[in-house]
Amino acid sequence: MTSNCKAFRARILHFTDIPDPSxxxxxxxxDDGVLVIEQGLVKQLDSAKNMAAGGFDLSQCEHFPDHLLMPGFIDSHIHSPQTDVIVSYGEQLLDWLNKFTFPNELKFSCREFASQKAEEFIDILLENGTTSAMVFTSVFAQSTDAFFDVANKRNMRMMAGKVMMDRNAPEGLLDxxxxxxxxxxxxxxxxxKVGRMRYALTPRFAPTSSPxxxxxxxxxYRDYPGLYLQTHLxxxxxxxxWIKELFPSAKDYLDVYDHYGLLGTRSVFAHGIHLNDREVQRLADTGSxxxxxxxxNLFIGSGLLNMQRLEDAGIPISMATDVGGGTSFSLLRTLAEAYKILQVQQQxxxxxKGLYMATLGNARSLMLDGYIGNxxxxxxxxxxxxxLTPNRLQRARQAVANSLEDTLFALMMLGDEMNVDRTYIMGKLAYQRHNSEQGE
Incomplete structure (x- = not known):
């Protein structure tokens, strides 16, 4: 291998398509694989046995025999200014915004503060194994610029945008x-399209944007090819x-966005819990x-997403933490809660499937699977x-896991940021958990 090459030996899992477990x-x-990286890109993936048979010197590998190596997690909806208001007590959506979120976002008018918080936010993403995300910043352009600057220096693949909001919010947050x-x-x-950065138009949600x-x-959206669009629905x-009061001529909530040309294959609408049949069909027709x-959805009391209904219609579904309404940066914890929500609905x-959604599935939903995801x-x-065994409980559970499926299910249901030992960006170590953090 050249000096630009690195090799990693571990248990390795990745996805080539929607998994069919049966x-x-x-x-x-x-179970014993080798991943070879050259100049930040994947060069080769194979079993250690096949690599050795082909003349590859396995002693060149960084070897982690008991660890699972996977593509980095991808988060399709998260708010960078809301780290400090995560798990704020006792309100549903509209009151939660007014009581907690909006006052905190006022602080992001300061470029220096926004930059500091962007560093902290990205540190936490990496600590949770998240290597790419679609991110709401704040209404202040300087906060968005600061976020891109930090993410670009870290060489992360990020989509983000300045929040557009000109009504129904505190005066200091309006543009x-x-x-x-x-x-x-x-x-x-x-x-x-500078480095690994992509811009996402970000009207917060229809109630806070005028026609x-x-x-x-x-x-x-029409003027710049390849832009993304992110908002709430x-x-x-x-x-x-409230939408019916603000937009009385619209057929429904989705129709507000549709009227202004905001649907499409690069449009991501967070939540989509309370959709009528027409909205479901229109999302499917436009690839939104x-x-x-x-x-x-659980913490703010919004409701339970009927994922099967949306998937049956052909709508791309991605997995997201939605911090700070969401209660964890960990996509493993997020998958565990998704499992419970679906169980309640006999799904x-x-x-x-869960780990696919957090990696290649999210990359596909975000039109990034040509770059990342596997x-x-x-x-x-x-x-x-x-x-896979960062504490006593997980050690005990994994000790009796009798199949790959069982091993992964225990990881999905019990796992969190403590399972993340290292995170790599373009083949370079970006985060390493210290032994003192491992705990018991």
Whole structure:
């Protein structure tokens, strides 16, 4: 190997398609595998036995025989300014925004503060094994610029955008349609497709944007190829009722966004819990995605997503933490709560399907599977090294796991950030858990 090459030997799992557990298709698992990285990209993946037979010197590998190596986790909906208000007590959506979120976001008018918080936010993502995310920043353009600057220096693949919000929020958090257009254009031209950065137009949700501002978002979406669009949709019953008051001529909540040209294959709508049949069909027809945010939906009391209904319609579903309405940065914890939400509705989430959603599935939903999501040759080498037994409980449970499925289910249901031993960005170590953090 050259000095630009690195090799990692461990238990390795990645996905090639939607997994079919009964047929053993859609995923590759190596009980003893080798991943070779060259200049930040995947060069080769195979069993250690095959690599050795082909003349590869296994002593060159960093060897983690008891760890599971997987592609980095991808979070399709999260708010970077809300780290400090996570698990704020006792309110549903609209009151939660007014009591906790909006006052905290006012602090992000300070560029220095926003930069410091972006560093902290990305540190926590890496600590949780999350290597890519679609991120709401704040209404302040300087906070978005600071976020991109930090993420770009870390060489992470990120989608983010300045929140567009010109009504129904505190005065200090409001912009105007013209200000939104000017600031978004400047940010797009500075950051979109620079390195691994992508810009996502971010009207917070329809109640906080005037028709004029939504029209600006639609125009920007048309003007810049490859932009993303992120917002919220049908999260809360009271929110849906409010939409009817604010947009009386709209057929329903989704129709507000549709009217301004905001649907499409790069549009991600968080939540989508309370959708009518017309909205479901329209999302499917346009290839628009829903970000499933289980810990947030439970914590804020929004409701239970009927994932089977949306999947049956052909809507792309991604998995998201939605911090700070969501209660954890960990996509493992998020998958555990998704499993419970589906169980209540007589649906299920197989561990292979869950881990697929957190990796290749989310990459596909975000149109990023040409770059990340699995270990296909030449893809960007973002990956995570998971300790399957970081504490007594998980050691006990894994000791009796009798299959790959059982091992992964225990990881999905009991796992969290403590399982993340190392996180790599483009083949370079970006986070390592210290032994003192491992605990018992």
């Amino acid at each position: 047929a053993g298709q859609g995923f590759e698992y190596y 105007t349609p013209k200000q939104s257009e000017t600031e978004c254009r400047a940010l797009i031209e500075k950051w979109h 004029e501002q939504l029209a600006v978002a639609g125009q920007l 049908s999260e809360n019953i009271q929110e849906v009722a 995605g829903i970000a499933f945010c289980p810990t947030s 299920t989430l197989h561990p292979l 270990f296909e040759t030449h893809k960007e080498a973002d990956f995570v090294l998971l300790n």
